[in-house]
Amino acid sequence: xxxxxxxxxxxxxxxxxxxxxxxxxxxxxxxxxxxxxxxxxxxxxxxxxxxxxxxxxxxxxxxxxxxxxxxxxxxxxxxxxxxxxxxxxxxxxxxxxxxxxxxxxxxxxxxxxxxxxxxxxxxxxxxxxxxxxxxxxxxxxxxxxxxxxxxxxxxxxxxxxxxxxxxxxxxxxxxxxxxxxxxxxxxxxxxxxxxxxxxxxxxxxxxxxxxxxxxxxxxxxxxxxxxxxxxxxxxxxxxxxxxxxxxxxxxxxxxxxxxxxxxxxxxxxxxxx
Numbered sequence: 038x039x040x041x042x043x044x045x046x047x048x049x050x051x052x053x054x055x056x057x058x059x060x061x062x063x064x065x066x067x068x069x070x071x072x073x074x075x076x077x078x079x080x081x082x083x084x085x086x087x088x089x090x091x092x093x094x095x096x097x098x099x100x101x102x103x104x105x106x107x108x109x110x111x112x113x114x115x116x117x118x119x120x121x122x123x124x125x126x127x128x129x130x131x132x133x134x135x136x137x138x139x140x141x142x143x144x145x146x147x148x149x150x151x152x153x154x155x156x157x158x159x160x161x162x163x164x165x166x167x168x169x170x171x172x173x174x175x176x177x178x179x180x181x182x183x184x185x186x187x188x189x190x191x192x193x194x195x196x197x198x199x200x201x202x203x204x205x206x207x208x209x210x211x212x213x214x215x216x217x218x219x220x221x222x223x224x225x226x227x228x229x230x231x232x233x234x235x236x237x238x239x240x241x242x243x244x245x246x247x248x249x250x251x252x253x254x255x256x257x258x259x260x261x262x263x264x265x266x267x268x269x270x271x272x273x274x275x276x277x278x279x280x281x282x283x284x285x286x287x288x289x290x291x292x293x294x295x296x297x298x299x300x301x302x303x304x305x306x307x308x309x310x
Contacts, residue, residue: 147199183249
C-alpha cells in the first residue's frame with residue numbers, strides 16, 4: 038500500500054492523480070479505431086466505452102472537470118459526452134496508456150478478481166438497462182451507467198491495492214459470517230462504498246450518478262433498479278443456485294410488476310435455472 042494512502046482522504050488524493058488503467062480489450066479496440074478514421078465514429082467509440090467502467094469514469098470525469106461555462110446540464114450518457122468532447126480530445130486527453138492486465142501483470146489472483154468485478158458490473162448494467170426500458174424510463178442510459186459504475190471503487194482498489202484486497206477475501210473466507218464492509222474497514226479503515234461516494238464528489242461526476250448509486254434512495258424506482266441489478270449480478274456470480282436469488286427474484290418482480298417465473302426467464306441466460 039502507498040504511504041500516502043493510509044486513510045480515505047489519502048486514497049481519494051492518490052486515485053485522483055494516478056493513471057487509471059482500462060481493459061486491455063478497450064485499449065486494443067480503441068487503438069484500431071484511432072488508425073481508421075472512417076470508422077472512428079462517436080457511436081463506435083461509445084460501444085467500447087460502455088463495456089469498460091474505468092474508461093466510462095475517465096470520460097465523465099474529464100468532461101465534468103473541463104466543461105464549458107455554457108454547459109448547465111450534467112451529462113451521464115456516453116455518446117452525448119463524446120459528442121461534446123470530440124473524438125481527438127477523447128483519444129489524446131482521456132484514454133490512458135496502461136491496461137488493467139499490464140498493471141496487475143505480477144498479481145495474477147488480483148487480476149482475475151478485478152476482471153470478475155468488471156464482468157459483474159457489466160452484467161448489472163445490462164440488467165439495469167433492460168429493466169429501465171421495461172419501466173419506460175426515458176433516460177435508461179443514465180441508469181445503465183450508474184449500474185456500471187456502482188462498484189468502481191472496488192475495481193480501483195483491486196488495481197492499486199491488490200494485496201490488501203486479497204487480505205479482505207481471506208478474512209471473509211476464514212469467517213463466512215463477516216460482511217465485506219466489515220472486512221474492508223478492518224483492512225483499510227473505511228468501507229469501499231464510502232470511498233466510492235468520496236471519489237464521485239472529488240471527480241465532480243454528475244450528482245445524478247451519486248443519487249442513483251446510493252442505496253439510501255432505494256425506495257425510488259430508478260435507484261431501486263440499480264440496487265437490484267447490482268445485487269442480482271453479485272448473487273448470480275456465485276451460481277444460479279445461490280440461496281439469496283429467490284429473494285432477488287421477488288423484489289425484481291415487484292419492481293417490474295411481473296411474476297417471479299417471468300423474472301427467472303428474463304434474467305437467467307438459459308431461461309429458468
